Amino acid sequence: MPELVIGPMLRYVDETSASIWVETSEPCEVTVEVxxxxxxxxxxxxxxxxxxxxxxxxxxxxxxxxDGRRVWPLEGAPDSQICPLEELGRVVFxxxxxxxxxxxxxxxxxxVDVLREFGVRLMEGADLPSLLLFLGDQVxxxxxxxxxxxxxxxxxxxxxxxxxxFEEYAELYRLAWTDPVVRWVLSTVPTAMIFDDHDVRxxxxxxxAWRRKMAxxxxxxxxxxxxxxxxxxxxxxxxxxxxxxxxDPMYAELHGRxxxxxxxxxxFARKADEDPSSTRWSYTRDVGGTRLIMLxxxxxxxxxxxxxxxxxxxxxxxxTEQATGGVDHLxxxxxxxxxxxxxxxDVESWNEAVAGGAxxxxxxxxxxxxxxxxxxxxxxxxxxxxxxxxxxxxxxxAGRKGRAPAxxxxxxxDVHYSYLAAAGPxxxxxxxxxxxxxxxxxxxxxxSRTLRLANVxxxxxxxxxxxxxxxxxxxxxxxTLRWKITNxxxxxxxxxxxxxxxxxxxxxxxxxxxxxxxLVEIRLTD
Numbered sequence: 001m002p003e004l005v006i007g008p009m010l011r012y013v014d015e016t017s018a019s020i021w022v023e024t025s026e027p028c029e030v031t032v033e034v035x036x037x038x039x040x041x042x043x044x045x046x047x048x049x050x051x052x053x054x055x056x057x058x059x060x061x062x063x064x065x066x067d068g069r070r071v072w073p074l075e076g077a078p079d080s081q082i083c084p085l086e087e088l089g090r091v092v093f094x095x096x097x098x099x100x101x102x103x104x105x106x107x108x109x110x111x112v113d114v115l116r117e118f119g120v121r122l123m124e125g126a127d128l129p130s131l132l133l134f135l136g137d138q139v140x141x142x143x144x145x146x147x148x149x150x151x152x153x154x155x156x157x158x159x160x161x162x163x164x165x166f167e168e169y170a171e172l173y174r175l176a177w178t179d180p181v182v183r184w185v186l187s188t189v190p191t192a193m194i195f196d197d198h199d200v201r202x203x204x205x206x207x208x209a210w211r212r213k214m215a216x217x218x219x220x221x222x223x224x225x226x227x228x229x230x231x232x233x234x235x236x237x238x239x240x241x242x243x244x245x246x247x248d249p250m251y252a253e254l255h256g257r258x259x260x261x262x263x264x265x266x267x268f269a270r271k272a273d274e275d276p277s278s279t280r281w282s283y284t285r286d287v288g289g290t291r292l293i294m295l296x297x298x299x300x301x302x303x304x305x306x307x308x309x310x311x312x313x314x315x316x317x318x319x320t321e322q323a324t325g326g327v328d329h330l331x332x333x334x335x336x337x338x339x340x341x342x343x344x345x346d347v348e349s350w351n352e353a354v355a356g357g358a359x360x361x362x363x364x365x366x367x368x369x370x371x372x373x374x375x376x377x378x379x380x381x382x383x384x385x386x387x388x389x390x391x392x393x394x395x396x397x398a399g400r401k402g403r404a405p406a407x408x409x410x411x412x413x414d415v416h417y418s419y420l421a422a423a424g425p426x427x428x429x430x431x432x433x434x435x436x437x438x439x440x441x442x443x444x445x446x447x448s449r450t451l452r453l454a455n456v457x458x459x460x461x462x463x464x465x466x467x468x469x470x471x472x473x474x475x476x477x478x479x480t481l482r483w484k485i486t487n488x489x490x491x492x493x494x495x496x497x498x499x500x501x502x503x504x505x506x507x508x509x510x511x512x513x514x515x516x517x518x519l520v521e522i523r524l525t526d
C-alpha cells in the first residue's frame with residue numbers, strides 16, 4: 001500500500017492552476033482533487049524512489065489520493081489550500097536551514113527554526129504569503145545532523161561523514177521537509193528554490209583549483225552526480241511551469257517510464273556538472289506586475305582564471321534577455337549577495353586579482369589558499385561579472401530597458417547575517433535609490449557569538465580599511481557602482497518579507513526567540 005514519504009508540496013502556481021509534488025513509498029497513481037476537479041498522474045522511479053508532480057485546475061482546499069486511497073490532509077491537521085496567484089503581494093524569503101530537533105539542546109546550539117514558527121502563525125490564521133523563496137542551503141550535505149549520521153553509519157562504515165549518494169540525499173530531504181508544521185507550510189504556500197554551496201558542498205565551484213582538488217577525492221564524482229540529480233527532482237522540477245516541465249528533455253525521458261531512470265538521471269547530472277551549458281537551473285516568473293528571476297550563481301560559473309564569470313556567457317545572455325524594465329518590481333534571486341560590506345567586497349576583488357597572478361606565481365598560490373579558507377567567492381570575487389551586472393541594473397533603473405521598475409531588489413542569503421543595502425551609480429543619491437540588496441540568512445543556522453563579533457570587526461571594521469588599501473595596491477579599477485548598508489546587520493535566525501502593492505514596496509525581517517517577532521520594517525517606495 002503506497003504512502004506519502006514527502007509532500008504534498010505546493011510548487012508552481014498561477015492564476016488558474018497549481019503543481020503538486022510528492023514522493024511515495026511505492027509506484028502508484030497520484031490524484032489531486034480541488035473544488036470538484038480531479039487530476040492524476042503516475043509516479044516515475046529514480047534510484048528506487050518514486051515521484052510525481054500533478055498539475056490541477058482550481059482553487060481552494062485540496063486532497064491527495066494514492067491508488068484511490070486518500071492520504072492527505074492528515075487527520076486533525078488544517079486543510080492545505082491552493083490560492084490563485086495573480087499578483088505577488090507578499091514574498092517571504094531566506095536561506096541556510098539546518099535540520100535538527102526542536103528540543104532545548106538543539107535550540108541552544110541552532111536557535112529556533114523560524115520557518116517552523118512562521119508555520120505555526122499561519123496555522124493560527126495569519127495571512128498566507130503569495131510565495132516562499134528558498135535562496136540556497138535547503139539541506140546541508142556536508143554537515144549532516146546526528147540523525148542523518150546514524151542513517152549513514154547504518155548503511156556504510158567507510159567514506160566521509162557526509163552525503164555521498166542519491167539514497168543519502170533522499171533521506172536528507174526527507175528529514176528537512178517532514179516536520180509536521182513545515183510539511184503543512186510546504187503543502188499550502190507556493191515555493192520557488194535555488195541551490196547554494198551546502199546543497200552540494202562548502203565552497204562549491206569557488207575556483208578552478210577547488211574543482212581540481214575535489215576531482216582527486218575518490219567519492220566526489222558520485223557525490224556531485226547525486227547532488228545535482230537529487231536537486232533536479234526535489235527542487236528544480238517544481239520551479240518550472242507545466243509547459244516548461246513538459247519541454248524539459250529529462251522529464252520527457254522519465255515521465256511515464258515503467259523502469260527505474262537512475263542511469264538517465266546520473267548521466268544528465270554528470271553532464272550538468274562537466275558542461276553547465278547543457279542545462280539551465282536559472283528560471284523566471286512573471287506574476288502580475290512583478291518579474292522574478294532566480295539565478296544559478298554556483299553551477300553556471302566560468303572558472304577559467306583568464307575569464308572568470310559568475311554566470312557563463314550562455315547564462316549571462318539569457319539573463320540579459322530576462323532582466324528588463326516594463327514591470328512594477330524586478331526581483332532577482334542570487335544565492336550569494338551582490339553588494340557585500342564594501343571592505344569585504346574589496347578584499348574579494350583583490351584576492352581574485354592575486355590568485356589570478358597579478359602579484360606573481362608564488363602570491364597566486366597563497367591567494368588561492370586565502371580564497372578557499374575565507375570563502376572569498378561572492379560577486380566581488382568575480383569582478384568582471386559584477387561590473388556587467390552593475391551596468392545592467394543601472395540601465396534598467398534609468399528606464400533604458402523599458403519603463404523603469406519602482407524597485408529592483410536583489411535577494412540573497414549565504415552569509416549568515418541579514419541586512420539591507422541601497423545602490424546606484426557613483427553620482428546617485430542613495431536616499432532615493434531604486435536598486436536594493438536584501439539579505440536574509442540564516443533561517444536556522446546562526447553564527448556563534450564569537451563569529452558574530454569576528455564578522456562585525458572583519459566585515460564592517462578592519463576590512464573597510466584593509467580592502468581599500470589592497471585594491472589600490474593591486475591597481476584595480478574603481479567600482480562603477482556605490483552602495484551602503486542602510487539597515488543591519490542582524491544575526492538571529494530570520495525570514496525576510498517583501499510586501500508589494502502596485503508600485504509600492506516594503507521590507508520586513510522576522511525572527512523567533514522564541515516567539516515569532518518583527519526585527520524591522522522598512523519602506524522602499526510609498
